[in-house]
Amino acid sequence: MRTGKSRKLLAAAVVTAVTTLLVPACSAGGPTAQDGGKVTLRYWAWAPGSAEEVKEFNRTHPDIKVVHTDAGGGDQSSAKLLAAHRAGNAPDLALVENPSLPRMIVAGAVADITDRVAEVKKEYAPGSWAQTTFNGRTYALPQDVGPMALLYRKDVFDKYGVEAPLTWDDYREAAAAIKKRDPDLTMASLSTDNWDWFAAVAAQAGDDWWSIDGDRWTVGIDGENSRKVMEFFQGMYEDGLVATDPILTPTYNQKLNDGTMLSWPSAVWAPGVVHGVAPKTAGKWALAPLPRWDEDDPTVSFQGGSSVAVTAGSEHPEEAAEFAKWLNASDKGAKMILNVQNAYPAALSGQKAAIAQKPPALMPQQSDYYETVAGIARDTRPVTWGPNTDVAASAFTDALNDAIRNGTSWADVLTVTEKAVVADLKKQEFEVDEG
Amino acid sequence: MSGIAGERRERTKIFPTLVLLAGAAYCLTPVAWVFVAASKAPGELFNSFTFAPGTGLLDNLARLFSHDDGAYGLWALNSLLYAGVGGALSTLVSASAGYALAKFDFRGGRIFFATIIAGLLIPGITLAVPQYLLLSDLQLAGTQWSVLLPSIVSPFGIYLCRVYAAATIPAEMLEAARIDGAGEWRIFRAVVLPLMVPGMVTVFLLQFVGIWNNFLLPYIMLSDTRTFPLTVGLNSLLERGSGAPSLYSLAIVGAALAIVPLTALVLFLQRFWRLDLIAGGVKG
């Protein structure tokens, strides 16, 4: 046995152990304390450019120091915030996706900031403001909004003599016309895990999946209009006009790159995403209003969008609210959301500033881009998200996948989803009506 | 290496050799793929044949290390911290407990050992959620302690150390030391530990790799990207890939790079393994 060698090995292991143990001792616990009269705030945000915005705020506000952390976006962000809240180490502020906000309120994770932010209400359109206000109490400041729009390959549409569709029926006809000429092209992929997309398109058709009246919730997921929406897209899918594969996977991205994916019905943030995946296709895309259900009604809903909330445990809610106001409602902040973050600001000043902007890098040729966007934003219908959107999300996605696999009715997916959502609300002892 | 002595004179068996090589190819293919893919620029990743090398390796590496203020480097350090410190402490704790269980007949010892064996049967993962609840009540969830501390407990390590101590430490040697008047702590340090080193190296390696590869515990416990180990960090890159898809190529380079140090370590330390510990008969 080579004890000498082994001894050295063990000794080395112990040295590593002791020295590295010092590392967590230094970094455990968050820096929420005041250093030298200066208030330090922790801010979690996944949006690209958030760090730059924070740097600008710190430069202009000597009394407050904001520390930005990217704690992951998407599905993770709200789960992480909730976990941190429960563990007692939540940040002072967090970016929250609008559909998750009600759940954060119910969980007691975010603070009521109605009085602290009342002065900036006038900076927002009522529809945007409504996304963060429940029963007259405001829980967050809207950062960016996603009025829905259609992003499409103008070059391919032009090639086949197809115009940007005004209605969903036109959209379907356009898909059929192009498919007939070139069967390798796909009009769009309606990913089954984008349940909020279906919710928003149902809202466009006139159905609210959740609504509050006084203290009672009404769940209208299985509504007549929503069913029609599902039947419409099932029809398109069964005729081979749209796919249902997940979007922004490598396969999907490949289709964006090689020009076989022709459109993405989504929201005004889509050009930035597509440019990130397929920069070489710049100049070939254009943005149009989302197709309508009724050709006389231009109203669209929102998809995505996020807001900044002050957490319930923050020791400096006053300063936190000040940062939130600067970031989201001030002229400077809104402009940075527009230019640095490449998002569409919720604040009106940012939206106004956008009109003077050059179009995004994906469509340098579309000179009326921001006018089109402003036009879309004018006719929006706010969505009320319920306190259990995640129940809806998994029930909807799983049921729709089953329906596609088994060839059964997509509309019945709504029945299943509504049942799950209502049962969950009742279990939590909310007062519920089925719409 | 006595078993291979007569090998030279054997006739080469072609079919079994081919089967072994097929197994090797199966195991190496994904590794080869990830290194090839790591060399591709984001645009090439989805547009060229998968085994054709790309042109973006250095660029990818630069982007990986500058992403989010050098988060990747921090993840690697965190992995090293959790696996290194956790593995070392776990080994020491297991060794002393294993020694006590093997060489002392004490009240409660049997019960303790039985609970340890029961602990072997409970998947660590089902404990992750209760551990999270407990640590969040202790205000520790979210800190690096929350990953480090639970990693120190290893029923399997204790079990192996007990087996090893029982097989390699002669009772007479302990008695002799006691008659010489040595204290128990000194006997442990000067007599027992040196004898147990080979077994401890094995336990350390098992624990190191186990903690390094662990995903669920840090995934549940941590929320600040700066405390992530590599596994959770890479997952976060991939998960955010849908919002910012250029991160896919970062995730691939990151994965390729993450394999290198651990592979080197495991291959280098292979010779120190006492796998007979696990396989059954231990001979001292």
Add this chain to the structure above:
Amino acid sequence: MPNPVAAEPATPPATEGVPSPRRRRRRALAPYLFSAPAMLLYLLFTVIPIGYALVTSFFAQRRVGGGPLGTRSTVFVWFDNYAGVLDDPRLIGGLGRLALYGIIAVPFTLGLALLFALLLDTPGVKLRRFGRTAIFLPYAVPGVVAALMWGFMYLAGTSPFSHVTRSLGWGDIPFLEPGGIYPSLANISIWGGTGFNMLIIYTALRGIPPQLIEAARLDGAGEVQIALRIKVPMVGPALILTSIFGLLGALQLYGEPLMLKPLTNTISTTWAPLMAIYQDAFVLDNLHDAAAASIVLAVGTALVSTAVLATVRIAMKRRLR
């Protein structure tokens, strides 16, 4: 810095051969002190969490107070959560999928591990060192990284396998479709687990007395016969241990489906039982259901492992007779 090995104080023993009562008391205390750190940590991170989960599983959050959102408080609900868990189609479905996955993953991992270990132990097989190292290599690759690599190798757009079948005119291989997902997921764990198990079995094979095998060879037995008749029965204990590990590993399926989920619609949000538990605890903010499900799963796992161990033990006894 204390170094337990190198530091050896040169001070002579203070007392002579006969142990004093004080010393004897110390010796009685020693095993407790030696096992104290392990006991304490085990108590803290295994026993107490289980107890904590047990308590949590009997409570639930119910809404109190007015307003459309209101706030919530915790109430005692007896076995409501357990009834809910046992009645939960997500969990039941997840267990079914887990079983299907395990039926593929465990036998293949062990079968391949045994096969390669026997090949490594067969004279005349070349390139053994290379083969051993290559097959062991995946052990050093974290499961989530393995899932990431295989995920890209399954995905039609980046898969080299589908590239080949496509150019042969057979179309893409449906790795991530409903029919292919079980083998695809199992493959990831087979890939990752074969090497380690192979080494354990190989180590056990090396422990077989060479005379036994020489004698069989002199009797004219072929290598295959030797492998099946002598080697495999001799490494029985190692095989049992590796199958228990394999089983426990399969029950902990989590990271792999999580990593593949963004790539395919086939994997639902609650595909594996642990995914459902994670969703309850962290996405739906329902710790109480998650605790109940964790307890059910832990008890189930312990039962399955014990059952396997007992069956094996009975089978071994029978064979010995």
